[in-house]
Amino acid sequence: MDISTVDHVEFQVGDIEATARLLCTGYGFGPLGEGELQGQRSVLLGQGGIRVLLTAGPTGYVRRHGDGLATIALRTSDAAAAYAEAVTRGAHPVAPPAAWRRDDSVVVTATVGGPGALSHRFVERRGDGFLPGGIAETGEPPAGPLLEIDHAALCVPDGDLGPTVRYYEEVFGFKQIFSERVEIGGSAMESMVVQSPSGAVTFTIVAPDPVRRSGQLDDFLRANDGAGVQHLALSTADITESVASLKASGVRFLSTPDSYYEGIKSRLGAIGRPVEALRAGGILVDRDHWGEMFQIFTESPFERRTFFFELIERHGALTFGSNNIRALYEAKERSRAAAEARA
Incomplete structure (x- = not known):
């Protein structure tokens, strides 16, 4: 199965206008088109190489899971063959192959199930257009601070990780x-x-330990009513500038304690960003055998406080900031405690 990259992601939301406004005003996305898919209104947004489809979620979906990332679409050279192979290997069939056509452009899609309510849409493209005949395209993607989809994190219940x-x-x-x-x-x-054989599609799969105290992963699973996408990591060329820009646009990020920055030099030595610039933005840094990376996590923009975004800047690093997983977990626990105090 030749999966090359993430083609696009689709959010199911209760209020398309509010979500589109949030992503365009706060995160720098631009409107690219809209249409009606399977009887539901959809709006296409883009920035750099990222494509986000917002669909007015069926009442049952949004009531059960809230607003969230429902589909991760996978680019392939033959969507029908990929679908058939996946179903033969045990995938749950969701939507059989369908062709979207306009003039000489053809896009073939087919969908199978993933963990929880997540699905995966195979996408085969020949010619131009996002979904020819389905999405009427009206714009070009802006050159914002965000470039590509780096990876997605999926949260599953204990016992489902393996x-x-x-x-x-x-x-x-x-x-x-x-x-x-x-x-x-x-x-x-x-x-x-x-990770896919191409190296371009990566999923981090996380699960809570039920023997230990309930934490933020348990909160996600309860609020999402099961497994789902916890966060989506988006790459950027200059994370300090991107964070400053997004903060000025109203995006809220998880906080990082000063003690984290006091130990950077002893832990990593010289790094490619001034420590004070990282401290000012609340940005995390890590290094592996191949290079270094910088990352930061947003607060959830949705009512149920489930899904959130990550910004990441890589300089050769191939891993995912394993030394920062603890910092993220601690930041989410602080956010969780603050929410409980407000309640």
């Missing part, structure tokens, strides 16, 4: 490339990373 990893290995041909356990106070989480 089976979910095997599902991606057996159905899609992904390989497990990393695993880690993180303990924070009385809580703990397990994570495994799977």
Whole structure:
């Protein structure tokens, strides 16, 4: 199965206008078109190489899961063959192959199920257009601060981590490339990373440890009513400038304590950004055998406080900031505690 990259992602939302306004005003996306798909209104947004489809979620979906990332579309050279192969390997069929046509342009799509309510849409493209005859395109993507989709993080219940990893290995041909356990106070989480043979599609799969104290992953699973996409990582060329720009536009990020920055030089030595610039933006830094990376996580923009975004800048690093997973977990726990105090 030749999965090359993430073609687009689709959010199911209760209020398209409000979500589009949030992503355009806050995150720098631009409107590219709109149409009606399977009887539901959809709006296409873009920025750099990122394409986001917003669909007016069916009442049952939004009532059960809230607004969230419902579909990660995978680019392939033959969508019908990929669909047939995935179903043969055990994937749940969601939508059979369908062709979208206009003039000489043809896009073939077919969809199978993933963890929880997540689905994966195979996309085969020949010619121009996002979904010819389905989405009427009206604009070009702006040159904003965000470039590409780096990876997605999927949260699954305890006991589903291993089976979910095997599902991606057996159905899609992904390989497990990393695993880690993180303990924070009385809580703990397990994570495994799977990646497509092309190296361009990466999923971090996380699960809570039920023996330890309930934490933010348990909160996600309750609010989302099961497994789903916890966050989507978007790459940027200059994270300090991007964070400053997004903050000025109203985007809120998780906080990082000053103590984190006091230990950077002793832990990593010289890094490619001034420590004070990272401190000012609340940006995290890590290094692996191949290089360094910078990352930061937003607060959830949705009512149920489930899904959120990550910004990431890589300089050769191939991993996912394993030394920062603890910092993220601690930041989410602080945010969780603050929300409980306000309630």
